Amino acid sequence: ATPTAVMVATGVGASHGVLIKGGDALERAQNVDYVIFDKTGTLTQGKAAVTTAKVFTEMELGDFLTLVASAEASSEHPLSRAILDYAYHYHYFGELPTVNGDTKQSREEILSEWLLEAIDFSALPGRGVQCLINEKRVLVGNRALLAENGVTIPAEAEIFLIDLELNAKTGILVAYDGNFIGLLGIADPLKREAAVVIEGLKKMGICPVMVTGDNSRTAQAVAKEVGIEDVRAEVLPAGKADVIRSLQKDGSMVAMVGDGINDSPALAAADVGMAIGAGTDIAIEAADYVLVRSSLEDVITAIDLSRKTFSRIR
Numbered sequence: 001a002t003p004t005a006v007m008v009a010t011g012v013g014a015s016h017g018v019l020i021k022g023g024d025a026l027e028r029a030q031n032v033d034y035v036i037f038d039k040t041g042t043l044t045q046g047k048a049a050v051t052t053a054k055v056f057t058e059m060e061l062g063d064f065l066t067l068v069a070s071a072e073a074s075s076e077h078p079l080s081r082a083i084l085d086y087a088y089h090y091h092y093f094g095e096l097p098t099v100n101g102d103t104k105q106s107r108e109e110i111l112s113e114w115l116l117e118a119i120d121f122s123a124l125p126g127r128g129v130q131c132l133i134n135e136k137r138v139l140v141g142n143r144a145l146l147a148e149n150g151v152t153i154p155a156e157a158e159i160f161l162i163d164l165e166l167n168a169k170t171g172i173l174v175a176y177d178g179n180f181i182g183l184l185g186i187a188d189p190l191k192r193e194a195a196v197v198i199e200g201l202k203k204m205g206i207c208p209v210m211v212t213g214d215n216s217r218t219a220q221a222v223a224k225e226v227g228i229e230d231v232r233a234e235v236l237p238a239g240k241a242d243v244i245r246s247l248q249k250d251g252s253m254v255a256m257v258g259d260g261i262n263d264s265p266a267l268a269a270a271d272v273g274m275a276i277g278a279g280t281d282i283a284i285e286a287a288d289y290v291l292v293r294s295s296l297e298d299v300i301t302a303i304d305l306s307r308k309t310f311s312r313i314r
């Protein structure tokens with residue numbers, strides 16, 4: 001392709017909200033064999049919402065939610081937001097509380113009134129959070145987090161958890177003072193265009209792959225809904241780039257589509273990194289393409305544009 005053709009393609013891309021960082025990136029996209037999709041926020045809407053909360057001890061549900069929300073209050077994770085929203089709505093039934101007849105109090109101020117003090121907080125990437133509340137250790141996260149801390153999940157809860165996961169929900173487990181106390185089920189709906197885009201990629205001879213830190217049962221259920229057969233689940237944040245490198249070993253060209261901070265090493269490792277526009281700055285910086293509209297259809301737009309510019313006909 002001539003420099004003019006590359007310039008024209010870059011302009012056409014921009015008009016579709018596909019920002020291409022240079023001619024090399026434009027050229028590489030035509031040869032992509034695999035497109036790796038991050039699950040949360042990329043294939044899914046990233047609008048996680050709690051659908052179930054269940055306590056397996058004597059504790060009242062309201063106290064359980066207060067405890068979990070207090071532990072999650074300092075986390076930046078999308079799951080944490082969903083948990084705080086749920087606890088907030090549970091306590092206020094969706095009504096704006098008034099103070100001296102005034103509703104101007106901020107959400108943060110309202111939350112701070114009933115959240116418990118959490119000290120020694122730490123976020124454990126790909127696992128969950130931990131802190132001390134009332135001088136007791138609180139763990140909120142996945143099976144790995146509880147297992148590492150020697151907390152066993154009772155059979156009754158395990159059955160409940162498996163059922164959530166088979167229904168594409170993420171189970172969040174809670175331990176207090178070394179004992180399992182309850183769990184939450186979180187749903188994050190697929191983007192509307194996801195299944196059509198996966199189908200389109202397959203027709204273009206490209207193999208779609210899903211990579212996620214979520215557990216494999218949930219990941220498989222989501223993948224099935226969207227039409228992806230190759231699923232890499234329970235991948236720790238650092239492991240996403242390794243998945244890409246393993247696919248590149250036989251000379252395959254690999255594209256990665258992601259949005260989160262966790263995804264930036266993988267976006268950089270990929271032959272073609274595509275950041276979803278609503279994503280974090282660090283992901284956008286690591287990528288070769290920015291899909292400004294956050295629509296997965298633009299993954300196809302980008303590859304099409306490259307193929308047309310370089311007149312590659314399969």
Ligand code: ADP
Pocket residue numbers: 039040072075077079080124125126127128129140141142170171172211212213214215235236237260262
């Ligand atoms: P993804 O790859 O889907 O973006 P992450 O690597 O961020 O997922 O997280 C993987 C898993 O770790 C989550 O599915 C959840 O079970 C657990 N986890 C991570 N952060 C939190 C948190 N703040 N609270 C509860 N669980 C969490």
Ligand code: MG
Pocket residue numbers: 038039040041042259260263
């Ligand atoms: Mg993500």
